[in-house]
Amino acid sequence: MRVSEITSFLEHAYGVLNEEYFDGVLPPVVITVQSSPKAYGHYxxxxxxxxxxxxxxxxxxxxxxxxxxxxxxxxxxIHEMTHHYCAMAGIKDTSRGGTYHNKKFKAEAEKRGLVIGYDPRIGHSPTSPSEGLIAFVEGQGWTGIDLSRTGWYGSPGGAEGGSGGDPDGGEKGKKKSNVRKYICPTCGCSVRATKEVHIGCLDCGVPMELVEK
Structure with missing residues (x-):
């Protein structure tokens, strides 16, 4: 699956979701697939x-x-489409420069098949699909996306800051970091630890897995 095929699929999905969850009121947007290591998406x-x-x-x-x-x-x-809906409807759904999601966002998102958690840094933003949304997606007969971008993670000024680095956060010739990365196999949320730990994802209720270096 090429990137162009992914964007075509997402544009199709946008149209279907617009009709199903937003009564078809959302105006068209440009859907892109770009590097975004610190967030699943943006609007x-x-x-x-x-x-x-x-x-x-x-x-x-x-x-x-x-x-x-x-x-x-x-x-x-759908999370990003909810931001689009709120913007079009004049609903102030975020603060702190658009990073903190308030209860208005939570209310609108949960009307549309999402389960919204809470994080004190970003508010009512952590997102997962409800059982109803999962059933709807399965009913569309959509297949998964089998292409994703690989990149460098965790380096100071790396993918998160824009200049690159090695996956262990160091530079060539320097000692490797002993930081371990754990990832949720369900939602993809990741954390780092300086020693071996047993940790789980509270949103998904599953153990997080160690990513081998």
């Missing part, structure tokens, strides 16, 4: 694209996270 609150003097908002899905199970990818898409 621009301005017209990031122009065509023939007409502006379009952007919804991006992080290229590194497309390997998650399809219902979780669709849940991320």
């Amino acid at each position: 621009t609150t301005w017209d990031a694209w122009r065509e023939n003097e007409k502006g379009f908002r952007e919804i991006n899905l992080g290229a590194e996270n497309l390997s998650r199970s399809l219902p979780f990818t669709i849940a991320t898409l």
Whole structure:
């Protein structure tokens, strides 16, 4: 599956989800697949694209996270579509420069098949699909996305900061870090520890797995 095929699928899914969960009221957006190691996706609150003097908002899905199970990818898409809906409806759903999701966002998102958790840093933002959304996705006959971007993680100024580095957070010639990375096999959430630990994902209720170096 090429990136162009992924964006075509996501554009198709956007149309289906717009009709099913938003009564078809959402205007078109430009859907992109770009590097986004610190987030599963984003929505621009301005017209990031122009065509023939007409502006379009952007919804991006992080290229590194497309390997998650399809219902979780669709849940991320609906999360960003909910931001789009709130923007069009004049609902202030975030604060702190768009990073903190408030209870208005939670209410709108949970009307649309999402289960919304809470994180004190970003508010009512952690997102997973409800049983109803999972059943809806399965009923569409959509297949999973079998392409995702690989990259460097955890390096100071690396993929998260934009300049690159090695996967263990060091540079060539320097001692490797002993940091271990653990990842949730269901939602893809990851954490790091300086020693071996037994840790689970509370959102998914499953043990997190050690990523081998």
